[in-house]
Amino acid sequence: MTPTTPNAPDRRTVLRGAAAVGAVGAVAVPLAACTTENSGAKAAGPRAGDAGPVTVGKVPDISVGAGKVFGESRVVVTRPEASVYKAFDARCPHQGCLVGEVEQGVVKCNCHGSQFDVNDGSVVRGPANSGLPELPLKVVDGDIVVG
Incomplete structure (x- = not known):
């Protein structure tokens, strides 16, 4: 058995934390895709009027x-x-x-x-x-x- 450092998380706690981060990341990516894109038609370049007519x-x-x-x-x-x-x-x-x-x-x-x-x-x-x-x-x- 390996000695542990005081106040260090055990293996089970570390794995639970990693699973939680993975679950949150899996939800955040699809939600982010819904904010500003239009079937891949996100605008590139300056808007008309930003740099003159x-x-x-x-x-x-x-x-x-x-x-x-x-x-x-x-x-x-x-x-x-x-x-x-x-x-x-x-x-x-x-x-x-x-x-x-x-x-x-x-x-x-x-x-x-x-x-x-x-x-x-x-x-x-x-x-x-x-x-x-x-x-x-x-x-x-x-x-x-x-x-």
């Missing part, structure tokens, strides 16, 4: 009554009327996922189902409790410039 697309890219998500720039551009273009931060205020698509008059977040109005970015359906922040937008020679 950014050209995100062309006028023909956006149909009337629809919109498009520009993931690289973290911007969603909508076109509620023929001559009206709107730009919004594409990160859902609920947990930071990028919104996934624009259809039937709403911007949809695929992570948890929030929906936002294409006209003003306001919440149409939660769990988000605040709308998408609007960003400045200009159309310059057929280019959509945000920021």
Whole structure:
């Protein structure tokens, strides 16, 4: 039998502690994956407007009554009327996922189902409790410039 040091934990206590840490780690990893990713569509790079105006697309890219998500720039551009273009931060205020698509008059977040109005970015359906922040937008020679 090996002598023990006073106040040192025995083998059984050490193994119980390791098992508890392993169990907590196994739970924490899946929960962390739910916070800011959208089916691998986490945005890379600066958001439009962070480093000045950014050209995100062309006028023909956006149909009337629809919109498009520009993931690289973290911007969603909508076109509620023929001559009206709107730009919004594409990160859902609920947990930071990028919104996934624009259809039937709403911007949809695929992570948890929030929906936002294409006209003003306001919440149409939660769990988000605040709308998408609007960003400045200009159309310059057929280019959509945000920021």
